Amino acid sequence: MYCLNPALRVVPKNDWYCDECLRGTNGDYGFEEDYSNIFTLTDFEEYCEEEKKNFCETQLHGEMNPSIDQLEAEFWKLVDGGSNGTYEADREQISVRYGADIHKDDAEEVSGFPTEGNSLIDQEAGRKYIDSPFNLTRLPFAGGSLLRYFQKEDRNQMSGITIPWLYVGSMFSTFCWHKEDHYTLSANYCHMGSTKKWYAIPARDCQKFEALCKSIAPDYFKKQPGLLHQMTTLISPHDIASFQQYRNIKLESDDFVHCYSVNQEANEFVITFPMVYHAGFNCGFNVNEAVNFTMPYWLGYGEQAVCDYIKDGKEDVFNYYGLLRNIMDILMNDKEEYKNIEDEFGQWTVTAMLDHCFLSYSEQVRQFGLLKNDKKLQSILAQIPHTDFEEYQQERQRKLLAGCTHHRTGRKLSVQKEQEDNTYDPDEFICHECKAFVNYQWIEVDILKKIAADLQDISNTNGQKQLPTPGNSPPKFGSNNKGEDIESEWKQIMEKAREEGLNESIKNNESHAGMRLRKRRKIVRNDNSDTYELSSDYAKQRKEKMLNRMKNKRRKHYNFGKMVFCLNCFTRGISKMDPTQIEQLKKISVVYDRESYEHLREHIEKTLEPKLGLLGIKTHH
Structure with a gap:
């Protein structure tokens, strides 16, 4: 108590957190990055096996093949310090390594999937997998994914969204509660290794979950409104249920926050949908790869993400309104592309997508026009x-x-x-x-x-x-x-x-x-x-x-x-x-002019509106 700065004279009655913890930094991860140790994949697998063996001998009484349920119980005991405090002393001695966010700008250099031009791959024998839309190096730009409408120069700036990242896990390495960037969909593939345990909260419970977290640690969220964007928050499914039941948390709805789980094994995909909070941990050594993609119905979620990011002070990863403009320009001028996406999703879905694009983009331009009149x-x-x-x-x-x-x-x-x-x-x-x-x-x-x-x-x-x-x-x-x-x-x-x-x-x-x-x-x-x-x-x-x-x-x-x-x-x-x-x-200032309001209005009125009208889309602005 007295070693703190400033010292506390009395024991706090409620939960207390030091200023350093409360202060935080938006966008920083709550984990140490170790640049001093470099592993080959084989070395890291051996390291993981040794660590798992030691844990099983010391904590599981020699049970060398624990079940997923056993490991899950042990994981949350470590996170919580143990229900009876048994792990409070031991957890400080447990070190977990995670090879996360491994990538380069050139996807083929680091992906676990066969890729075009990779000299290590028999191109003819692997053609089926090279061209497959489920190849994660191709998924972001596959037919139906709206990320394909980004210009090529913009795609390279979205590593982690359009370029897959690899994750090499060890036992109890974790990913904390978070939503995907811009609330996009994600695909995660397990190339090899142990089970990855996933937890997910559906989009319908998203706001209730956020309200729950804020009620549990209000001081944290007061200091850091975007705390849940930082991927440093872990709450067990059991605690999510108990906090609602026993702490009388006042939510916007009487309905409880629902939490679901799934076990991902080698050679399996896990797909997360827009605005879904997800978290999890690894049961041992494994290698996973993940990337993002979108579909026409995602647009509403994408717009919500832009608003939430401004409120929470989180940086945009890509230009949402620039994407809307690209979608309309490309589909209005490329008949083959329009037919392909219409065949994929149906005329009604494509019409609704273009209607959303036009209304949102036009409103953005209108707001620009209001500032031009200031x-x-x-x-x-x-x-x-x-x-x-x-x-x-x-x-x-x-x-x-x-x-x-x-x-x-x-x-x-x-x-x-x-x-x-x-x-x-x-x-x-x-x-x-x-x-x-x-x-x-x-x-x-x-x-x-x-x-x-x-x-x-x-x-x-x-x-x-x-x-x-x-x-x-x-x-x-x-x-x-x-x-x-x-x-x-x-x-x-x-x-x-x-x-x-x-x-x-x-x-x-x-x-x-x-x-x-x-x-x-x-x-x-x-x-x-x-x-x-x-x-x-x-x-x-x-x-x-x-x-x-x-x-x-x-x-x-x-x-x-x-x-x-x-x-x-x-x-x-x-x-x-x-x-x-x-x-x-x-x-000391310079104004950059990329496109005038007059030109934007002309493009909307003389290009977009007539072409959308031919598709039966009524435009209002």
Whole structure:
């Protein structure tokens, strides 16, 4: 009790959790990642067998072939610490390894399925399985899956959804309660090994389950609204039932949360449906592979996911409204594709799907039009430089190719290295505030420009040969006049609680690619003590050092220190700014124009509506 910081003077009457546990981090897994130990598949299987043997000898009184029911009971005892506390001491000594999310960008390099062009596979003998839609490398783009309507350049950015991931399990390795990204369907195939135990809660009970979890640990969910997205929550089916029965949990319905289970053996598929919570554990060594796909009826779930993600602060994985546009454009112009999907699902289903696409997409465009009529917003945007997005992409690609021939810091950058650092970054099109994909028009705020402007202000002050006097200091961005950078100001305005130091963000550059993508944006407040408190020379040195660090980082990561805002979030932000702040914001921002409202309306009225009308779909907008 007294070793805690701060110390607790009395024993809490209710369940108590330390601040570190409550604080959490959206999107981080609650498991340790071990990069120091590397196993071959054979080595890992031997390791798993040895661990299972030791557990059976010490915990199961030498029962070397426990049943699935026995292992299930032992698993939940470990998770809960034992019904009578018998595992409380032992569970700290039990280490479980899980080879999760194993993948590369090229699916054929890591999949357990035979793939096109794989030199290790007899292409002629394996043709039946290579071309099968149940081959998980093909399933996302098989006939009927709406993911096939993503452009090829977009498909490569959805690893884990359109590119299968492998999972190598050991006894008691687990996957916690979660729904699939964007509430898509998923297919999981067990290539070999022991049983995988699955639990599932149907979509109809989804909200009741979430209400139940929040009532069990309200402090957790108050701190982390998106906790269930983080795949760190485990509640046993028994506890789900008992919490409802004995704690008098008030749910939206009198109906209980239903929980079902299934045992997956080698050579079996498990399909999860949209918005279904699922969890489970492995009974020993096994190798599974999983990927996502969609069907026409998924669209309503996909739209719900976009709304839920904004509410919970979870990033979009793909652009839902861009997919709707692609579906309509392709099916309206490709008669063969339209006939294929109609033969697959029937005319009524395809008509209903296109009707949903049109209504949702038209509403998105309508909302864009309302923002175009916001006089204050448009007045500010008119004073910010505009860049045509397509021209920007072409120029960026040209610079990328040109940069591959130049020497930097005494060495020649290879094309592969340059492309690794500077190619398409999914975060480039994610709003910094709402975490949704931006569409049509958005604003980019560049922190490097802000620091350069601050440095210029200091140089100008030095040139005046005098120190600022009270009430006569150069205006700083922000109402608190403490020299905070633009992102800190936005985070205060948007009521963001978490802040990280700029130097920490620059120094802690993980080599792991997935974490590096997020690091590019974590440019936050600098030390408040540096502005006009010591000497202008000292402040200038600090700013110069910061600027040089950012420039070096920008050479490696094209978007380092840049933030993107959708029009909605930008509008809410400027409504809380004073004129001085807005003027400084204009100087460090760029507006990207991808598609004008007029062009979008023309496409809807002159292309989509007439073609949908020919199919008997009545359009209203």
